Amino acid sequence: MSPTYRIAPSILSADFARLGEEVRNVIAAGSDWIHFDVMDNHYVPNLTFGPMICQAVKPHAVTPDGRPVPIDVHLMVQPVDELATAFAKAGADYISFHPDASLHVHRSIQNIKSHGCKAGLVFNPAASLEVLDWVIEDIDLILLMSVNPGFGGQSFIDSTLRKIEKARKLIDASGKDIRLEVDGGIKEANIRAVADAGADTFVAGSAIFGKSDYKAVIDTMRKNLAAS
Secondary structure, eight states, X not given: OOOOOEEEEBGGGSOGGGHHHHHHHHXXXXXXXXXXXXXXXXXXXXXXXXXXXXXXXXXXXXXXXXOBOOEEEEEEOSSOHHHHHHHHHHTOSEEEEOGGGOSSHHHHHHHHXXXXXXXXXXXXXXXXXXXXXXXXXXXXXXEEESSOTTOSSOOOOTTHHHHHHHHHHHHHHHTOOOXXXXXXXOOTTTHHHHHHHTOOEEEESHHHHTSSOHHHHHHHHHHHHHOO
């Protein structure tokens, strides 16, 4: 059975002056999720947006025929729990955080799920997956960073492919329905290799929003994903 692939454009690379329109356009072009990169100028060296932006964008995160599109929030913040709660109340569907940013990883996962959201863990390029030994039964998503977090437009770190393979084996062994998402330097040219390593969900920022024709980019990504 072939996997279901999801493309999740990161609004970090969108035109902030017309964010609602950008979200509607990229969904109309074929996006599956909308990805939020939330940075606090503390855990990472950049500052982006908070729950109010999520709440404002939520009504725009629908397909042209009115179906809601999941909002996928990646928290690059420390501490985690208060902002996770705020994003849950603002309409997030998935909320992921970095284990090293939380004093109590399992408690942070429970907090996210208690608000009706799906919970995920994020791993930086040099971070070990060891914490998954203790919490993989409780999460819905694993997000692997293929760049160092903090800024868009970086190049894909090739060693991530080995980590994707390892995470895929852990997911398969768990028997759980867990998304395996990769974020950083994803483009038409490498999305197939990332999928072959075991990923099923792909965050792309500048690769989509940096082009004039969003649909053409997403169509090419899907064509490459479908190639045998």
